[in-house]
Amino acid sequence: MPPLMTLLASVLLLFGAALLFVAAIGLIRMPDLFLRMSATSKGSSLGAGCVLGAVAVSAGDLGTAARALAGVVFLLATAPVAAHMIGRAGYLSGAPLWEGTQCDELHGHYNALTGTLEGLPGVEPAHTPGAAES
């Protein structure tokens, strides 16, 4: 392997591992479910993506590099979806917010019985089963 590619793979590997470590520290230190999620979903996906990129750079053949890059694409496509679903589920199940939270725009607008938003300007009332059609 050429020395420049070895250097690039080592730098990518160290950067990815450092990002994973920072994301893990954020997971421990952040005071709130949503702050923890914002630390882990960005930091860990980019960190693991960099490590897979190091594999792709230092791979000998094209097939291994293509598989590692496919793993990067899959990781970057699924991490925001997973984070969105966990955040939505955490908010709707009543996870406590940090006491320093400045703004909670959904506060008081979510009806837990029907599962709809109400009282927000610009939001149409959602169609609920059993409601009369007009």
Place this chain on the structure above:
Amino acid sequence: MSLAGIALGVAMPLGLVSLLLALARLVYGPTLADRVVALDMIGVIAIALLAMYALATGQPAFVDVAIVVGLIGFLGTVAFARYVERR
């Protein structure tokens, strides 16, 4: 010792410490959603550790294992999130 060997020797313990920190959040997480976040993080760290192991051993089959672990971890996270929401 080569440069790639030194980088692997630094990166793999860092990944292991990150795994232990995420495990601590999985054990002490106050709510169920915190535990799901920690589990998602553990899955991503497992992907990174498998990729590092593929580099260390020179076996490209571990890259396939990393992709499969990522797929299963995503499905598990989505299923857990639906469960937390519907509970």
